[in-house]
Amino acid sequence: MSGFRRKMPVAVTAGPISIWMLIFILLPMLYILFISFMTRDVYGNIEYTFTLDNYKEMFQPLYLSVIGKSIKMAFITTVICLVVGYPLAYYIASKPSKTAAKLLMLVMIPYWTSSLVRLFSINQLGMPNGFINLILLKLGIISEPINFLFSDGIVIVGLLIAMLPFSVLPLYSSIEKLDKSLLEASKDLGAKPAKTFFKVTVPLTMPGIVGCVLLVFIPSLGMYYVPEMLGGGKVMLIGTLIKNQFLMTKNWPFGASLAILLILITLAMMWIYTRVGKLDDLEVC
Numbered sequence: 001m002s003g004f005r006r007k008m009p010v011a012v013t014a015g016p017i018s019i020w021m022l023i024f025i026l027l028p029m030l031y032i033l034f035i036s037f038m039t040r041d042v043y044g045n046i047e048y049t050f051t052l053d054n055y056k057e058m059f060q061p062l063y064l065s066v067i068g069k070s071i072k073m074a075f076i077t078t079v080i081c082l083v084v085g086y087p088l089a090y091y092i093a094s095k096p097s098k099t100a101a102k103l104l105m106l107v108m109i110p111y112w113t114s115s116l117v118r119l120f121s122i123n124q125l126g127m128p129n130g131f132i133n134l135i136l137l138k139l140g141i142i143s144e145p146i147n148f149l150f151s152d153g154i155v156i157v158g159l160l161i162a163m164l165p166f167s168v169l170p171l172y173s174s175i176e177k178l179d180k181s182l183l184e185a186s187k188d189l190g191a192k193p194a195k196t197f198f199k200v201t202v203p204l205t206m207p208g209i210v211g212c213v214l215l216v217f218i219p220s221l222g223m224y225y226v227p228e229m230l231g232g233g234k235v236m237l238i239g240t241l242i243k244n245q246f247l248m249t250k251n252w253p254f255g256a257s258l259a260i261l262l263i264l265i266t267l268a269m270m271w272i273y274t275r276v277g278k279l280d281d282l283e284v285c
Contacts, residue, residue, distance in 0.1 A: 029263070036256035044250030054257035063241070067261075070238040073152065074220035077159040078167075081216045082209065084160075085167030089208075092168075093175040100176075107168055119158055119229045126154050126230075150232040158226040166215040174208020175201075214273050222262050238262065 036054055039047045057063065092103045110118065125131050126148035133145040148154050178201065186196040202209070224239030231240075238258060245255030 032256045032259050035253050036260050038253045040251055040253055044252075046252055051253075054254045057254055058257065058261065066236050066241050067238055069236075070221055073156060073159070073237065074217050077156055077163060077220045078213055078217045080156075080160055081163050081167035082171075082212055085164060085171050085212060086209075089168050089171035090175050093172055093178070100172075104169075104172065107165055111165055115162060116225070116229070118161060119226060122154065122158055122161065123149065123230060149230065150234045152235055154230045155227045155235045155237075158230045159220050159223065162223070162226060163216045163220055166219070167212040170211035170215060171205070171208045174205040174211070178204055210273050214269050218262075218266050218269060221265065 035046055037050050037052070039049045039051050039053070041047050058067070088107075092100050092107075095103060127133070128145035128147050130148075132148065133142070136142045137145065182200055182204070183196060186200050187193075191199070221237075222239045222242075224237065224243045227235045227237045227240050228243075231237075238261075242255050242258045242262075245251045245258065
């Protein structure tokens with residue numbers, strides 16, 4: 001009885017969330033893994049016949065190009081978010097705590113609105129008669145309107161707008177913990193600012209950098225509504241491909257195998273992160 005009483009607080013606090021994760025996360029994941037080895041009939045129904053064809057189908061040139069393009073665009077988005085987010089996070093971390101809190105709030109305020117509303121505004125700006133073309137025409141930079149929509153570039157802009165806070169927050173968390181006395185010691189020993197940055201600041205903030213990469217790259221890789229709205233169906237990424245397999249072609253087994261691929265990439269990056277950083281740096285997110 002005494003042992004049951006000791007375990008009661010743990011069961012009461014951890015029990016509900018454990019049941020929730022079991023029902024709504026673990027079991028659906030196991031089902032996705034299960035049907036990824038199944039087949040489908042001509043009507044789109046799942047046939048419970050074991051096969052590896054769904055995973056073999058990924059290696060067709062068409063799907064390899066979609067996967068490769070998704071990785072490339074996620075990589076570009078991650079690099080730009082890191083290049084933009086690191087100086088911004090460093091600037092915020094250099095301010096007093098009250099000022100830093102206000103600046104972080106300014107970073108987050110645009111994301112209080114629906115992401116679809118923000119993407120629709122980008123859609124309007126990039127149209128041939130949109131604000132961007134109007135300014136370029138007024139300045140004489142272009143002679144006729146340019147259609148920025150339905151291109152890789154506008155999709156990357158949408159991914160950047162969606163992912164930027166997820167780069168700033170882990171970077172700020174890591175930079176804010178930086179021991180400033182080490183920077184002063186480097187300066188006292190005659191190191192130039194650039195050398196101090198690359199030899200002291202970057203290594204000490206590496207957990208935040210890796211956290212930024214993790215939090216930006218993985219969602220960018222699997223996101224489907226950004227290329228759907230800004231790409232107009234002409235920019236096919238792996239997230240859109242998975243959505244189409246489930247909702248349009250009704251090929252659930254192949255869609256499940258693509259989802260498993262994304263899960264494996266996520267697990268691989270999480271493993272890399274545990275080798276380099278600390279999961280505590282993600283708590284700010």
